[in-house]
Amino acid sequence: MSAPAQTITQWLDEHRITEVECLIPDMTGLARGKIVPRHKYNPAEGLRLPEAVLSMTVTGDYPEQNFTSVADPDMRLLPDASTLRPVPWAREPTAQIIHDCVHFDGREADLAPRNVLKRILRLYEAEGLTAIVAPEMEFYLVQVEPDEDIPLRPPVGRTRRTEAGMQSFSIDAVNEYDDIFDVMYDWCEAQGLQLDTLIHEMGTAQMEINLDHGDPLALADQVFLFKRTVREVAIRNGMYATFMAKPMQGQPGSAMHIHQSVVDKASGRNIFSNPDGKPSEAFHHFIGGLQAYLPAAMPFFAPYVNSYRRLSRFTSAPINLSWGFDNRTCGLRVPHSGPEARRVENRLAGVDVNPYLAIAASLACGYLGMRHGLQPNAPLAGSAYEQPHQLPRHLDDAVERLRACEPLTELFGQHFIDTYSAIKEAEYREYFDVISPWERRFLLLHV
Structure with a gap:
């Protein structure tokens, strides 16, 4: 044995x-x-x-x-x-x-998502590099509603009331669901899931959990298991935990932000910083790769028709590939940190992603930027929401871009790209057959 x-x-x-x-x-x-x-x-x-x-x-x-x-x-x-x-x-x-x-x-x-991520990580290993990531996951707690035609509603907390308004960073609003989060932390600890912080996000009963940074494969495993855990503990408390990107009208979407850095294996040094502490060429090339290839990789960051409802300038989600220092309006944010912790936060991904594929795609784009010496545009100090839309607006458009991107096809493999694209096209066709309540309400007798 x-x-x-x-x-x-x-x-x-x-x-x-x-x-x-x-x-x-x-x-x-x-x-x-x-x-x-x-x-x-x-x-x-x-x-x-x-x-x-x-x-x-x-x-x-x-x-x-x-x-x-x-x-x-x-x-x-x-x-x-x-x-x-x-x-x-x-x-x-x-x-x-x-x-x-x-x-x-x-x-x-080659179709297994876990193997896809391993394939991308081997590209870094071949260069003597190690990628480091830290995911942040947003999700909603909602009332149990078996009827899919009825809109989701916030759940009742310990005060027997639903949340009023949006309670960003409210401690009391989190405490409304202490019974859930106490068990969640216990179950995550039992599984070795390295939770960092819990906060209340912008939406009503919308939460965010951050994971400690580390090996991309191990972190993807943790996200995979964390989703199972939170769904289970919510159900046992008479509510749902949903990881849809945009589950409720009039509420912000839910993201899975991916913090990324790259370390030299021999020295343990963060290659995004020069010895003098300033941003390195590798740092700029990594961002350049993200800007160049993220539009084609969008089916990995916005994999469903619902995902694109989140990516709107009206919902505090990225609409372009601007980057900036500590600028949350940008699709690519560089948080304030010391040189040893310099990293790039990819804010495009919805929390509905497959974590293995989203992390693989983000690292692949950065890798292409470093391999080809791509340069980003200038960092943005103002609001990126005022800049033009640069991302695909619909799933079918995104899949077309992915199919046409030869560099990403080379890294992921033709068989995988063809299969994944066909899956997304089949999902889009099935969705397209469904007539929505909006169409019946406004078009049935008015056109």
Whole structure:
């Protein structure tokens, strides 16, 4: 038995685990896989799952074209021992472990989002560099409403009232939901999820959780598990936690801001700063790459039709690729920090993203900028909301740009780009068939 398999077996025995949740993140970032009785789980062998799972749309459908073999073959799921954690809400001692998707000849499955992020990180490793990220996740708590035709509403807190107005940074407004957040912190601690701060965001019952900075793959894993955790604790308290980018009319959208820096592996130095503490050429090239390629990468940052409702100058979300020092109106913000902590915050991503793909895409754009020595425009001191719109306005437009971008296709692989684009096109077609209440109200008898 290999050392990782032995480590897993020992942990399962020590915690008297009776069931194992074998997880993979699918293209939407949802957990797919199998739940296996402990006595039937062999970490050295892993298990099998149809490869077609990686080409599913958010509705559970598939693109018209097959992007996996027509024979519908299996792939192997091999456990990553570093992701082994308890399931704190399970009634019986249960473990969860994220698995990697590989073919039976040992090759990585190129459609697996976790493998996509690994592929981008290897580009940095080949240059003797290590990427560092820190995600910030915004989400709403809302009342339980099974009827999809009824708009979402804020939940009732401990005072038995709903929030009045917008309570940015309010401590009392967060305390309304202490029962949820106390359990959330306990469950996250049990799983080793490194939560940093909790704040109340601009929207009604909108919260933000920040994660400590670290390895991009480990942080993507934590975002993946954090979403599961918050949804579960909210349901057990009689409400929903939603990670839609724009869940409610008249309220701000929810983002997943990605803070990024790059470290030289040999020296441990942040390459975004020169020895004298000033911004380096690599720092400017990284921003130049983001400005050049983020528009084509938008399907990874705004993956659904709903995502584009958030990206409006009227909702405090970015509409262009301006960058500036400590300027939150910009799509690319450089927070105030010392030279050793200099970083670039990508504010484009909605919290509805697949974290593996969003982090991979952001790092890929920055990598292209450093590889090709791209220069950004001048930093903006004023409001970026007054600048022109530079991003795709709709999902179909964004997918067209992604398909046409050869540098990103080279990094992500043609097969992955074709598959991901086809998934998004299938989702858009299904959405386009739905007639909205707005259309019935204003067009039914008026046109």
